[in-house]
Amino acid sequence: MTWNQQLVKMKNKSRVLQTIIEQSPISRADISQHLGLTKGTVSSLVNELINEKICSETGPGKSSGGRRPVMLLFNEKAGYAIGIDLGVNYILGVITDLSGNIVDEILKHMNSMKYEETILVIKEVIQSLVDSAPDSPYGVVGIGIGVPGIVNKEGSNILLAPNLGWTDINLKAEIEAEFRLPVIIDNEANAGAYGEKRFGAGKNYENLIYVSAGIGIGVGFILQNSLYRGAEGFSGEMGHMVIDIDGKECRCGSRGCWELYASEQALLNQAKNSKHLNLNLESLLDMAEEDEEVKDLFRQIGRGLGIGINNIINTFNPEQIIIGNRLAIAKELLSESIMEVVRNRSLGFNQENVNITFADLSIYSAALGASAYATENFLNSDLEERLNKQDA
Amino acid sequence: MTWNQQLVKMKNKSRVLQTIIEQSPISRADISQHLGLTKGTVSSLVNELINEKICSETGPGKSSGGRRPVMLLFNEKAGYAIGIDLGVNYILGVITDLSGNIVDEILKHMNSMKYEETILVIKEVIQSLVDSAPDSPYGVVGIGIGVPGIVNKEGSNILLAPNLGWTDINLKAEIEAEFRLPVIIDNEANAGAYGEKRFGAGKNYENLIYVSAGIGIGVGFILQNSLYRGAEGFSGEMGHMVIDIDGKECRCGSRGCWELYASEQALLNQAKNSKHLNLNLESLLDMAEEDEEVKDLFRQIGRGLGIGINNIINTFNPEQIIIGNRLAIAKELLSESIMEVVRNRSLGFNQENVNITFADLSIYSAALGASAYATENFLNSDLEERLNKQDA
């Protein structure tokens, strides 16, 4: 990192924009007040942002005893970002404006996730979304993709996606070559964490943990307002945290892994054992309404989730834990047993200020997080240069 | 955070100093090369540092075909810092120079840790160390204290130290009032992690986890080169991570907590069960030399440690895990069984690049980390102002 005047300007401009995004409509004077920059500095930075069409003036606001302020708006329609959530048996694609509002979405259910077929569908989905982007100064600014597997820290290669049967796939290069747009790949749990942090339940928290409970369990960490990815980008594989030292064998080679007790797969396996054949999460949810035995299956999974969440609480002392992905739809059935375990087992001090909740964005957490990667990447780039390219 | 020219200067000055500390002896020209700052900028910043007596010129270095460079040294004797490691039955105090070299140390074994008595001993120890500080421009610059318990994030109060029987003690205020020096309190595992990061096994790692295995287990996290403390400062209570869902009862109210399987206390308990009465860690170590049964006790604890370390690896994907505190002296007896568990259970990718090792600083990790807090705090303060105060 080089420290110089240009960096100062960049950071201040970014702070001004952030303030407009968060507090819009807002006047130059209020921004100056809020950030501790002088009115002159704010004026000059705001004018640059207006030239870059990233924000705009609207009518005058209310006077508070003097000249009426000119209110500023974030131009959230200045460009659009695409987010893809690659599920174990579906592909969900969204195109959002710069504030994360969904403009269009496509959901494809898949029978097979063979790479050769899947990549074609992904491209199809992206193309449709690109086509549906409204006219705007910057057009489509980038593509983010969340995948259920281990991604290298550069965000280019999927090293391993056990539930898809993929190994070492350079998805970033593949998609960038096709669409000539910046592409960011990340683990689905990280994308979900980021989505909830930006737009969902985690908006007001600095240290939050997103538990993606689907077929397996992955976890995304937002620590001190930014994603923690680990040394090589492989953090969050808490599905394979041992919670039962001599427990069931896991296909990972270990025993007693968390996801054997707390995932969608664990629920389905137990349902099979108790003779509820050929079922899925949705039908089990329906059955639970009248079948106490099925309800109990959910309670068991809830207790399993609670154990892992207890470990997270004692380890991270987070402000918030968000349970997302497929199992979040069983919120009503899981919530009580999770909380009971936490109440009984977690340390008092650590338990005191933690907010345990379910994803706000339902099935969109990861897709919105992925599109937010693209948006953030865009807003931190040299907008003037990009605008000139677009116009040419 | 306010972004302005002063911040740029502060950061660059700090980078120059850091470069001198790490690469001393080094010339102005080399610093300029290394940091990408112009020679003029470096010259001016270095001259300020020399005026502040924090670094100094030494003789000329070797010419590489032109004028010989003037080599610069970090003046590690410009001031001294005190670090205290408050153990469960001992108090270890050190006074170090600004590079962490120990100048003097005091170790007091304690029978009781009753607060009223202990605080007197702490003050006695600090006073002796202050008295033993050599003459220097800045004198004693601060005091750091590591404690075996939960400390609030402000670093002022010990909220709970179960192994000492203390609750809600404002230690910072107490010591600051006595010595009129800046005091920083932190959890012993955090201090240990910081010590190993600065001076020990973790010097070259950005993401490392320090496992403090003593009577209980606490864990300190260095993530992206800085300590992660959690939302309220209570992170790292992994001793109470559940690894055996229906396991033994823990006094924390939960069951199957890690420290029941992997701490010094766990070792002692199991030794008692197998009729080795009235023993401590040191004597068990001696016995293990010839007693296969005792050796096996250590292997069991090693496996317990391995399970928790497996969980850490899968969760954090760290570059390094350092095992410290009391159990580190049993390195030879534990190492193999720890590694066996990790090899058999941890995920391949996460396991690949992790370096598992024991503390380099033996019993000094926490005390040196605590003194390093004080040193860091000092180096980031306004040195000119402090020097003037000292001279007055």
Next chain:
DNA sequence: AAAACTTAGTTCATTCAATAGACAAACTAA
């Protein structure tokens, strides 16, 4: 040994971004 090159460190005019304060514009309140 002299001349030509090299490298180290200083000096100074220039650039660039934030600041402080003056100012005009546009409002409210008395």
Next chain:
DNA sequence: TTAGTTTGTCTATTGAATGAACTAAGTTTT
């Protein structure tokens, strides 16, 4: 009407990094 207030712009000033010239002190080439 008049005095006071708030908004936003403009300008001179400040402070830090830069680039280039320059001095100092060496080495290499001839």
